[in-house]
Amino acid sequence: MNDAAQRAHRGIGHSTNLVGRPSAWLASCAFNDSAVPLHIWGVTEMNPSLFTMLDQAEHLAEAGEAFTTYMMAMFGLDPEQRATTSGGQRRFRSSFLRLIQGWGFDSNGPEGAVLKGWVESRFGLGPSYHKEIIERVASRAWTTYVQEKMSSRFHNNAIWVQLDLLFEFCQWAIRRFAFPDETHLTLHRGVNSFDEHWIVEQTTRREAVVRLNNLVSFSSDRDTAGCFGDMILTARIPVSKIVFFNGLLSSHALKGEGEYLVIGGDYHVSVDYV
Known part of the structure; x- marks a missing residue:
């Protein structure tokens, strides 16, 4: 292609x-x-x-x-x-x-x-x-x-x-x-398959470039991410792509603990199995 x-x-x-x-x-x-x-x-x-x-x-x-x-x-x-x-x-x-x-x-x-x-x-x-x-x-x-x-x-x-x-x-x-001193955060996303995430390039057996949806959820906690799928995608997320995070507004949190809403696109990710 x-x-x-x-x-x-x-x-x-x-x-x-x-x-x-x-x-x-x-x-x-x-x-x-x-x-x-x-x-x-x-x-x-x-x-x-x-x-x-x-x-x-x-x-x-x-x-x-x-x-x-x-x-x-x-x-x-x-x-x-x-x-x-x-x-x-x-x-x-x-x-x-x-x-x-x-x-x-x-x-x-x-x-x-x-x-x-x-x-x-x-x-x-x-x-x-x-x-x-x-x-x-x-x-x-x-x-x-x-x-x-x-x-x-x-x-x-x-x-x-x-x-x-x-x-x-x-x-x-x-x-x-x-995160005043950070340019990136390491975040995790649990998935069961790559139906929603197209593999653009398989770089190694456990690493790939994946195209994420234009808005996706990540978690700062790996164990929490593991509750949402058999595979965990780990990526370095630019803080400038974060739209919302649990804790931004104390009385209106997302359902998942440590959850972040992130602007998508192509990301280098590592893939681990729960």
Whole structure:
């Protein structure tokens, strides 16, 4: 298979994004080896009061409370602020918290599609898997993904803008409190097969270049990762590709302990068996 065919296989991307870096480079091992900070255009500039509050925080928990307060005020996420219909029923407002929680239960559910769609929009990396392998536009798998990522249920409250703010807060928190001296973290992912993870290159018997979905879960704890599959993929993850981690917001954790949401692409991984 030639290089063009490889790039097209299991992953549909495009050249436009909102981080000012070539999408093909973001998806490559070359980026992971020499990663640079990533910022979504205009987010910090349009929300100066948020980052002024964050700069006053003395620890991560305090910063998380400031971020949550800001998001509640900006997007009416507090139940007391939700609008009501003429019949007196409370109107559903989409929330980044619901998406994160939904992902924790099923990354291939509607919430997962919205999160993958946000990565596609902001970073130019399309998903390679949603319920089934996505190999081309106009396939059944692609149509299902598009229908779910654009569902009006999740797009009535500037949901992608909420996710932009979440990503920028996560990156701020990593630099300020969580991992201020780190460029990469060693994380683990448990899998049962490579159906969702295409092997781009088998470098040794226990090492490979694997194409991960455009958004994937990892764990900082190897034993926890082993609960999710017979094989454990271990990779050095650039901190600039971390979207969310368990502990970023103390009252709204992911289901798995030590779980991280990571932007995908091609990664050098080692493969071990549980």
